[in-house]
Amino acid sequence: AQKVTQAQTEISVVEKEDVTLDCVYETRDTTYYLFWYKQPPSGELVFLIRRNSFDEQNEISGRYSWNFQKSTSSFNFTITASQVVDSAVYFCALSEDNFNKFYFGSGTKLNVKP
């Protein structure tokens, strides 16, 4: 079974639409960390957010927001009023503290059309 599942392979939206990227994780560890990274067409990988398993507070950063729900093992990412520059592959990742393991999801490609 995959540790990090990003079921949406590719999403296309029109500029200014809101879009949510789903991430479901699986772990037996009690202490773990979740991340989102962005990979624009230029290819570099950019860190967006880190969240630990004890902090279920949602986070907002400009047009980006993250919803962490331990009850459903999900860490979803919403972009509000999407822009063409948001077009990228977005990766969700999990780090297990006690097992010294790190996993990336398979990524969701977001296409934002003008």
Place this chain on the structure above:
Amino acid sequence: DTAVSQTPKYLVTQMGNDKSIKCEQNLGHDTMYWYKQDSKKFLKIMFSYNNKELIINETVPNRFSPKSPDKAHLNLHINSLELGDSAVYFCASSHGTVYEQYFGPGTRLTVT
């Protein structure tokens, strides 16, 4: 003042050759990684070093050997290259495995 740098950026070579990719970070991090990203964008961790000690060693052919001469450097040597090794290889660093990773620009390896 690049944070994580990799050389070379592109590497084209023939099957059977041996090649190395170098990685350096100037962030003061104690943990470094190598990832392989295939043509479908799937990112797979290969190795991780913490303070020059190997801590993550995923199922990777023995032809791949990482070397960490110091905390700021993690090199990847690949022996007897095969067509399936063609991919983009990313180096990354962090303050331990539970913190965010900062990635290098990637090395696109093409084996012909």
